[in-house]
Amino acid sequence: MSAKSDDWGELMAAAQAGHGGAYRRLLGELRGWLERFYGRRLPPAMVDDAVQDTLIAIHEKRHTYDSARPFRPWLAAIARYKWIDRLRAMARTSSEELSDDIAVGDHESAVTSAVLLKQLLSRLKPAQAEAIRLVKIEGCSVEEASARTGQSGSLIKVNIHRGLARLAVMIQKQTDAE
């Protein structure tokens, strides 16, 4: 366990007692950690929302941190929970048209920055991984993805939905095994 994580535990204990200064410092440092965490796991356009969502969750659930235990596993569990939540939300909206702000301009940097997401996609069926990569990461429309892969539009939607649901299960099982 790093010294920084121990510091974070102390800062959170102070925050639980109502110390605003400690809390501000903690949230500022956690923001950076969360940006890196989600930067490796989500398309760039989704990172900010995920960071904010997690900061709010940390705030609402701060009483569940036990200062006798290390801080990092607690933080990682919440961040991973919100990550799974994002994947499930992506699966639920797979059949909807994407808004412009979801589409990513620089496709290459989008794909290479979400390294872990890319690794996880390689564990899915190729058709599912391709559909998710094109629509959810590169920002293609379902029709464009259909034209590029030869899958029908409906199949693209089904593959996105099933693939993301499977990813969420894989991450959840990985958590259980740990």
Place this chain on the structure above:
Amino acid sequence: MPNDLLIDELVGDLRPVRPHNPVRQVAWLAVLAALELGGFAALGTVRPDLASALDGAAFWWKVGGLASLAAIGVATALRSFDPVSSPRKNFRWWIGVAAVLLAAGWLIDLGNASPLGLAERLQWRMGLQCLFTMTLLSLPPILALAIMMRRGAPTDRSASALATGAASAAWGAFIFAFHCPSDDPFYIAVWYSLGCGLVILLSRTILPSVARW
């Protein structure tokens, strides 16, 4: 909203909180169990032949088994409200103990050699009443655990809901066991399993969305 603004808002909203304490939760649940058992008994519901039932192995199998399942279920559920814990492994323990108890009931039943047929032993009219009362008795623990689940931070809500349902079902059945006049292992295995299944299904259906965070 920019992250800096959000942090300002969260810091502005900061109030002291009392850290989560599992011992306090267990104490609250113990008080609730005592109140529910006492209240149920005060209604004059305790079986009149309780003294003679205490001599039978089947009664102890029933009460002891349900108490064990309730205790394991409550421990599993409470632990799962901590974001770092997953209840799936412990929930498999609950299922394992339930299976062992059913096997033990079958062995007790072999020794009893009832002259009645299986259909008669089911006593379905009484069984349906059992099912209804057992489910009602499971409501206080399921509500208490649901409040704790919502206040906690379960990261596997489906499994937490299963554990909560299992704990509440066994709890309700345990209290009901002091009223239930039957010590027939076959009757208990069928109706109590159905009752537990119903409560677990209810919990699994409702609680994941109630405890979303």
